[in-house]
Amino acid sequence: MPGNGVFEDMPTHRTTLLLLVTLFAVGARAQSNPSRNDQGNIARSAQAEQLVAQANQSRAAAGVGPLRWDPALANAAGKHCSRMAAERSLSHRYDGELDLAERAGQAGAHFARIEENIAAATRAEDIHPGWMGSPPHRANLLNAEVDSVGIAVLNRGGLFYAVADYALAVPVRSQMEVESALADLLRRQKIQVRRDPTDARAACALQSGFPRTLTGAQPGYVMRWQDADLSHLPQALQQRIASGDYAQASVGACPAQNAQGAFTVYRVAVLLYGPASAGDSKRSY
Numbered sequence: 001m002p003g004n005g006v007f008e009d010m011p012t013h014r015t016t017l018l019l020l021v022t023l024f025a026v027g028a029r030a031q032s033n034p035s036r037n038d039q040g041n042i043a044r045s046a047q048a049e050q051l052v053a054q055a056n057q058s059r060a061a062a063g064v065g066p067l068r069w070d071p072a073l074a075n076a077a078g079k080h081c082s083r084m085a086a087e088r089s090l091s092h093r094y095d096g097e098l099d100l101a102e103r104a105g106q107a108g109a110h111f112a113r114i115e116e117n118i119a120a121a122t123r124a125e126d127i128h129p130g131w132m133g134s135p136p137h138r139a140n141l142l143n144a145e146v147d148s149v150g151i152a153v154l155n156r157g158g159l160f161y162a163v164a165d166y167a168l169a170v171p172v173r174s175q176m177e178v179e180s181a182l183a184d185l186l187r188r189q190k191i192q193v194r195r196d197p198t199d200a201r202a203a204c205a206l207q208s209g210f211p212r213t214l215t216g217a218q219p220g221y222v223m224r225w226q227d228a229d230l231s232h233l234p235q236a237l238q239q240r241i242a243s244g245d246y247a248q249a250s251v252g253a254c255p256a257q258n259a260q261g262a263f264t265v266y267r268v269a270v271l272l273y274g275p276a277s278a279g280d281s282k283r284s285y
Contacts, residue, residue: 048074050124050125070148073165076106168228191246193250197250200270216250255267
């Protein structure tokens with residue numbers, strides 16, 4: 001790792017790892033602040049653009065998909081970068097500051113995973129090699145489980161401060177969009193989906209069991225879960241469908257419960273109906 005910078009990373013599990021290298025003497029340089037466009041988003045500076053390009057070149061060489069620019073992540077990175085420059089130190093969280101996930105969520109980002117690299121160097125071109133030369137930073141930058149990035153670079157007092165926030169983006173879906181996505185998955189399993197989601201929505205809001213008041217028939221099985229990924233059904237639900245005991249379903253979405261920080265997850269309930277044993281009418285998960 002080059003000896004002309006200080007680099008620090010934040011993995012997803014939030015463990016702060018400080019890598020100490022020789023700090024250097026610096027000369028005075030003009031101060032600059034992150035600029036914003038008409039929408040209030042952090043403008044992509046030449047240094048930030050270069051870091052994104054370098055990251056994607058390194059990811060391509062490692063066989064990993066490219067990172068997409070996320071304005072919300074860039075806003076969160078820019079705010080924290082300004083704080084680092086003001087404090088003239090490196091930290092992932094200062095007194096009175098929100099943590100990484102909360103900062104990104106407040107900036108409008110939606111994600112299932114988030115991690116952060118920070119650095120300070122006398123030359124902007126030393127930042128990417130420094131991150132790549134440090135195993136924890138390299139792991140964040142090349143992580144195949146992230147697909148979005150926002151980067152801010154700030155020149156203050158002869159140092160280039162940099163913050164890169166990487167995330168696995170989650171699309172923003174309405175209640176009806178969530179229900180539609182799950183309904184499509186159920187139809188692929190040859191399950192007929194009922195049009196009225198009232199009972200499933202009521203079941204979604206519960207911790208267990210069936211709603212006391214039902215607008216339709218008594219379901220034979222209910223499953224509720226929370227996840228950021230709506231591309232597949234839970235294995236337990238697939239196994240229940242594969243039993244052949246159920247022919248119809250109702251899908252309902254509701255606000256997530258006890259979600260961690262600003263992480264985006266969706267809460268869903270699926271009610272199954274069909275020829276089932278009497279014991280199945282009391283099964284809920």
